[in-house]
Amino acid sequence: MEEPILQTIKTYYPSLSQGQKKVASYLIEHKEEGAIITASQLGRNVGVSETTVIRLANVLGFRGYSHMQEAIRSNWLQSSQSSTMSGQVKEEDRFYQVAEQEKKVFAHMMDQLNPEEIREAAEVMMKADRVFIGGFGGSYAAGYWFYYALRQLRDRVSLFSAEGLLPEEMVDIDELSAVVIFSFPRYRKEGKELSDAARKAGASIIAFADKPLSPVGREADVTITTEERMETDYHSIAGAVSVSEMVIQTAADKYSEQVKARQQKIELMYAERGMFLE
The missing domain is CATH 3.40.50.10490 (Glucose-6-phosphate isomerase like protein; domain 1)
Structure with missing residues (x-):
């Protein structure tokens, strides 16, 4: 199941400006950074203005950058918890069996x-x-x-x-x-x-x-x-x-x-x- 923030970005992606698309792609590829850095830092990393970052948050339906960041942080923590629990998954879970086999390969x-x-x-x-x-x-x-x-x-x-x-x-x-x-x-x-x-x-x-x-x-x-x-x-x-x-x-x-x-x-x-x- 996809994370809510990823679903939101996919929904709005076709209507985003080129600069906003760069920010959205960066957030998906660098979730850990997106959860902690400021809007101005994010803009510098991507090569766009801080205003572009804030406008992206608004377009995606958030009241501001801090609210979008909180959603990213929440999704990231959930993903991290799921990864931590993977070692406790039942042996018959086929997804984790395949992953373990790939690691061995x-x-x-x-x-x-x-x-x-x-x-x-x-x-x-x-x-x-x-x-x-x-x-x-x-x-x-x-x-x-x-x-x-x-x-x-x-x-x-x-x-x-x-x-x-x-x-x-x-x-x-x-x-x-x-x-x-x-x-x-x-x-x-x-x-x-x-x-x-x-x-x-x-x-x-x-x-x-x-x-x-x-x-x-x-x-x-x-x-x-x-x-x-x-x-x-x-x-x-x-x-x-x-x-x-x-x-x-x-x-x-x-x-x-x-x-x-x-x-x-x-x-x-x-x-x-x-x-x-x-």
């Missing part, structure tokens, strides 16, 4: 990360003539995110369909290609078929998997794991995206000039087409 991921593998994967995919990305079934979401992010960095990037492999999509794989495969339980056979085809064509293979000896992991030149040694069958798509984001950031940092030139062209096209609302 990230803890394991940080323990097992090999920076050299991250750097090698970034190098391989940036030097390749073409990059082909595959993720099938439940692994497709992570594959699509990686495809979208990598296209911000370089050209000639392809994504296979979530449902399977087509000869027309595979025919261009060769020894100059890099094939990136996301493969997590339950392992789809298409992942193994793609790695076999890539190996036959002489392409470099990068695998994102739950363990090095998974069907695709053991065939890859570089295998990056997110859940190795986990004691349950739980699979986190967040862990897969996070570790792939590390590869993307490593590539962006190392090839910064090349990436910057491409992103400038992309941003220009975004602006010309008016693609984004804000």
Whole structure:
């Protein structure tokens, strides 16, 4: 259930001025600060006048800034109390079970990360003539995110369909290609078929998997794991995206000039087409 102050801001947000929108967004993202700082301090942090801050409070239905701040403070305290009580929640509460599992996934991921593998994967995919990305079934979401992010960095990037492999999509794989495969339980056979085809064509293979000896992991030149040694069958798509984001950031940092030139062209096209609302 959303906090009342957030519901109020959402209701009035479309009618706010640009300055008021900045203040509203800042309050949502920095609730702790909003609960204690003055209107003038808030205005300085956001880059607007104190008057704009006070007018926002009025537009949202409060008699003044102090009344809006009291509502923020009340919501923040309620949220803090809820977080404190989370350790006392019954074991069968599924929300907290998922949260605990995610914490375990990230803890394991940080323990097992090999920076050299991250750097090698970034190098391989940036030097390749073409990059082909595959993720099938439940692994497709992570594959699509990686495809979208990598296209911000370089050209000639392809994504296979979530449902399977087509000869027309595979025919261009060769020894100059890099094939990136996301493969997590339950392992789809298409992942193994793609790695076999890539190996036959002489392409470099990068695998994102739950363990090095998974069907695709053991065939890859570089295998990056997110859940190795986990004691349950739980699979986190967040862990897969996070570790792939590390590869993307490593590539962006190392090839910064090349990436910057491409992103400038992309941003220009975004602006010309008016693609984004804000």
